[in-house]
Amino acid sequence: MAVCIAVIAKENYPLYIRSIPTENELKFHYTVHTSLDVVDEKISAMGKALVDQRELYLGLLYPTEDYKVYGYVTNSKVKFVMVVDSSNTALRDNEIRSMFRKLHNSYTDVMCNPFYNPGDCIHSRAFDNMVTSMMMQVC
Amino acid sequence: MTRPEMADETLFLLLHNEMVSGLYRAAEHGEGENGRCITKLENMGFRVGQGLIERFTKDTARFKDELDIMKFICKDFWTTVFKKQIDNLRTNHQGIYVLQDNKFRLLTQMSTGKQYLEYAPKYLAFTCGLVRGGLSNLGIKSIVTAEVSAMPACEYISD
Numbered sequence: 001m002a003v004c005i006a007v008i009a010k011e012n013y014p015l016y017i018r019s020i021p022t023e024n025e026l027k028f029h030y031t032v033h034t035s036l037d038v039v040d041e042k043i044s045a046m047g048k049a050l051v052d053q054r055e056l057y058l059g060l061l062y063p064t065e066d067y068k069v070y071g072y073v074t075n076s077k078v079k080f081v082m083v084v085d086s087s088n089t090a091l092r093d094n095e096i097r098s099m100f101r102k103l104h105n106s107y108t109d110v111m112c113n114p115f116y117n118p119g120d121c122i123h124s125r126a127f128d129n130m131v132t133s134m135m136m137q138v139c
Numbered sequence: 140m141t142r143p144e145m146a147d148e149t150l151f152l153l154l155h156n157e158m159v160s161g162l163y164r165a166a167e168h169g170e171g172e173n174g175r176c177i178t179k180l181e182n183m184g185f186r187v188g189q190g191l192i193e194r195f196t197k198d199t200a201r202f203k204d205e206l207d208i209m210k211f212i213c214k215d216f217w218t219t220v221f222k223k224q225i226d227n228l229r230t231n232h233q234g235i236y237v238l239q240d241n242k243f244r245l246l247t248q249m250s251t252g253k254q255y256l257e258y259a260p261k262y263l264a265f266t267c268g269l270v271r272g273g274l275s276n277l278g279i280k281s282i283v284t285a286e287v288s289a290m291p292a293c294e295y296i297s298d
Contacts, residue, residue, distance in 0.1 A: 010278065056201060075196035076276045108197055112190035118276070 002135050004028040004083035016122040020135050032081045035061050035069045072100040106130045159261050177264045184268020192273040209236050238295040259287040
C-alpha cells in the first residue's frame with residue numbers, strides 16, 4: 001500500500017529510506033525531504049494549535065495529484081514519513097495509524113539492539129521484512 | 140511491565156553488582172587504569188538508557204517542555220526501572236534539576252547509614268548514565284552526577 005517509507009533522525013538525515021517501484025527513487029527522496037519542512041511546522045505549531053498537540057501521529061502532511069504523504073514523530077524526535085498512492089482510496093486514517101504503530105514498534109526493537117549504534121543507518125533484516133510487508137500488501 | 144514477577148528486581152541488582160566488581164577486577168589485572176571504570180559504567184548506562192527511553196515513550200503523548208520530561212523521568216521511568224518514584228524533585232529553573240531518592244534500590248542491600256559510603260559512587264555510575272542516556276534521546280544534553288550523604292538515600296543532579 002505504501003509506496004515509500006522513510007525514517008529520519010533527529011538531525012534530519014535519513015536513517016532508512018525505501019521505495020517501491022525502484023525506478024524514480026530520487027523523486028521519492030525529494031518528496032520526503034520536502035515533507036520534513038511540513039513536519040517541523042507541525043511540531044513547532046504545537047504551542048498555538050489546540051488540536052492534538054500531544055499526539056505522535058501528525059496526519060496528512062500534504063497531498064499531490066499522484067500520492068499523499070503522512071507523518072509521525074516519536075518522543076525522541078525521530079520522524080517517520082510514509083508516501084501512499086492516491087489511487088488507493090480504500091486506505092483510512094486508522095490503517096495509516098496502525099502502520100505507523102508497527103513502524104514505531106520495529107524501530108524500538110532496532111534501538112534496543114546492542115549491535116546498533118544510535119545514529120547509524122538501519123541495516124536490520126527484521127526491520128526490512130516488516131517494511132516489505134507493509135509495502136507489498138496491495139500488489 | 141505490570142506482570143507480578145517476583146525475581147526480576149533481584150536479578151538486575153545482582154547483575155549490576157557483578158558488573159561493577161567485574162569491571163574493577165579487570166582493571167586491576169591491567170586492562171586500563173582504574174579511573175576509567177566509572178566512565179565505562181556510565182557509558183554502559185547511557186546506551187541502555189537510550190534504548191529504554193525509546194521503549195517507554197512509545198505510547199506516551201509528546202512532551203511539552205523540559206519540566207515535563209523531568210517529571211516523566213521521576214515518575215514513570217523510575218517506577219518501571221526501580222519500582223518506586225523519585226521522592227523529591229527540585230529545580231532552580233535555570234537548567235539544574237536535583238532528583239532525590241531516599242531509598243535507592245541498588246543501595247538498600249549495602250547499608251543504612253554511613254558504612255560503606257566510599258564505595259557508593261561506583262554503584263551509582265550506571266544509573267547516572269541511564270538518566271543521561273534517557274535525557275539525550277529526548278533531546279536534552281546534560282551532565283548527570285550523583286551524591287550520597289547517607290545510605291541508602293542518594294541524589295542525582297542533572298545539569
